[in-house]
Structures are given as structure tokens and as C-alpha cells.
Amino acid sequence: MARDLAIEAGQQLLRLRVRSGFEEPEVLRTLGDRVAHEFLFSALGRLRPSDSVLSEEGRDDPARLSARRVWIIDPLDGTREFSEEGRTDWAVHVALWENGVLAAGAVSLPAMGSTLSTVDPPWFPEERPAGQRLRITTSRTRPPEFVQRMGTQLGAEIMPMGSAGAKICAVLLGMADLYVHAGGQFEWDSAAPVAVARAAGMHTSRIDGAELTYNESDPTLPDILVCRPELSATLLASIRDVADLDSADPHAGG
Numbered sequence: 001m002a003r004d005l006a007i008e009a010g011q012q013l014l015r016l017r018v019r020s021g022f023e024e025p026e027v028l029r030t031l032g033d034r035v036a037h038e039f040l041f042s043a044l045g046r047l048r049p050s051d052s053v054l055s056e057e058g059r060d061d062p063a064r065l066s067a068r069r070v071w072i073i074d075p076l077d078g079t080r081e082f083s084e085e086g087r088t089d090w091a092v093h094v095a096l097w098e099n100g101v102l103a104a105g106a107v108s109l110p111a112m113g114s115t116l117s118t119v120d121p122p123w124f125p126e127e128r129p130a131g132q133r134l135r136i137t138t139s140r141t142r143p144p145e146f147v148q149r150m151g152t153q154l155g156a157e158i159m160p161m162g163s164a165g166a167k168i169c170a171v172l173l174g175m176a177d178l179y180v181h182a183g184g185q186f187e188w189d190s191a192a193p194v195a196v197a198r199a200a201g202m203h204t205s206r207i208d209g210a211e212l213t214y215n216e217s218d219p220t221l222p223d224i225l226v227c228r229p230e231l232s233a234t235l236l237a238s239i240r241d242v243a244d245l246d247s248a249d250p251h252a253g254g
């Protein structure tokens with residue numbers, strides 16, 4: 001169901017882009033957030049009336065804190081990129097949190113014509129090609145301040161991209177080796193792609209190695225590392241070297 005809903009919301013967003021054009025990016029961004037949220041929120045209300053919903057675009061209903069099942073959705077992740085003609089790095093995220101764990105999730109990448117989900121998580125090759133440089137994907141507009149130092153230390157290539165979901169899918173599809181973010185983010189930015197990444201066997205954690213947890217009373221989740229499992233120890237050590245983890249402000253936004 002998460003996958004079907006993410007696909008349908010994505011189709012609506014593609015049609016909206018065609019109808020509106022790109023002359024007024026701010027209007028397109030506002031409409032995109034609203035159209036996708038309204039579709040998902042009403043579909044979940046109809047299909048799963050007893051469940052709670054935590055959405056980037058909705059009011060935070062405190063009932064979710066005592067609910068057994070909570071849908072954590074980002075109706076349009078990569079809103080900025082959605083409003084730029086020709087860009088494909090935006091996504092729809094639908095995740096189900098159940099009794100403390102992410103039970104299911106789907107990320108649709110409508111402009112790429114693809115959807116990744118926990119139903120059939122992508123397979124990734126057991127080994128990276130020998131001698132290949134590491135590829136770090138990170139935010140186009142708000143990369144962590146330490147990412148250039150990390151790249152230098154690891155001799156890695158930096159691949160800026162929009163949307164947390166699109167970046168995690170890039171790692172899952174072998175287009176990048178890791179996604180790192182710090183400085184601010186929310187549960188809806190990562191819940192669905194992290195569900196898929198875990199199902200595929202990827203490492204997912206905070207940048208200090210702590211577990212990512214969802215449906216917390218404060219939905220901020222400011223930093224994340226997603227990578228191939230065999231890289232996690234090296235990457236967490238590199239982040240410890242180049243980032244000032246003690247001064248990281250968990251409530252930084254922007």
C-alpha cells in the first residue's frame with residue numbers, strides 16, 4: 001500500500017508540473033506540497049482510519065505518540081528540485097512505523113520512473129569495483145560543513161543532489177557509495193528511504209553511529225549516514241575526525 005500510494009502521489013505531481021510549467025517556482029512548490037499531502041492524507045484516512053499520520057505538511061497530532069501504527073510521510077521531498085525544470089531528484093516518501101520499528105516504506109522517484117520499496121528492496125553487488133573512488137552524495141544546497149574535509153580525507157568524489165530520498169536511492173542503486181547529512185532534517189525526510197535501505201541490508205545511523213529512531217515526540221532528526229555496510233566503520237571514524245560532533249546542534253534548522 002505504501003508503494004501504491006507513493007506512485008499515485010508521484011503521478012499527480014508529474015501532472016501538476018506539466019499543467020503549471022516552471023515560470024513561478026514558488027507557486028509550483030506550494031502546490032506540489034499541498035497536492036501530494038492532501039492525496040496521501042485523505043487516502044490514509046480512508047484506507048487506514050485507525051492509524052496516525054505524521055506528515056511534513058500536516059499538523060503534528062499528539063495522538064501519534066500513543067498510537068501503535070503511524071504513517072510517516074514526506075509528500076514531496078526535494079521540493080526545490082521539483083520546481084526546477086529538467087531535474088529528477090525529488091521523491092515521495094511513505095513509511096509505516098509500527099510498535100517502535102519501521103515496518104514498511106516506499107520512495108517513488110516519479111521523474112525517474114522508478115519506485116523503491118521494502119516489498120522488493122534493491123539488490124546491490126557484494127563488492128565495490130577494486131580501486132574505484134568513493135562517491136559521497138550530499139545536499140546540493142545545505143551540505144554538512146565537514147563534507148569537503150571528509151571527501152579530502154577519503155579521496156572521495158562529492159556528488160551534490162537534491163532530496164534525501166533520491167540520495168538514499170542513489171546509494172541503493174549503486175550510483176553513490178554513501179549519503180551523509182548534518183545540520184538539520186526531520187523524521188519524514190528519512191523514514192521511508194531508511195526503511196528501504198535497511199531492508200536492502202545497508203548501514204543506516206546517525207553520524208555518531210547511534211540508531212535512527214522514529215515517531216519521537218520531537219520529530220527532528222538532524223543527521224544521517226547511509227552506506228554500504230562494509231564502509232560504515234571507516235566512514236564513522238572519518239566523520240569523528242573531521243566533524244565537531246560535540247557541538248552538533250540537534251535542533252539546527254535552516
Ligand SMILES: Nc1ncnc2c1ncn2[C@@H]1O[C@H](COP(=O)(O)O)[C@@H](OP(=O)(O)O)[C@H]1O
Nearest residue numbers: 077078079139142162163164183184185253254
Ligand atoms: N538544515 C536543514 N534543516 C532542516 N531541513 C533540512 C536541512 N537540510 C536539509 N533539510 C531537508 O531535507 C530534505 C533533503 O534536503 P536536500 O535536498 O538539501 O538534501 C529536504 O526536504 P524537503 O524538500 O521535503 O523540504 C530539506 O528541507
Ligand SMILES: [Mg+2]
Nearest residue numbers: 074077078189
Ligand atoms: Mg523532505
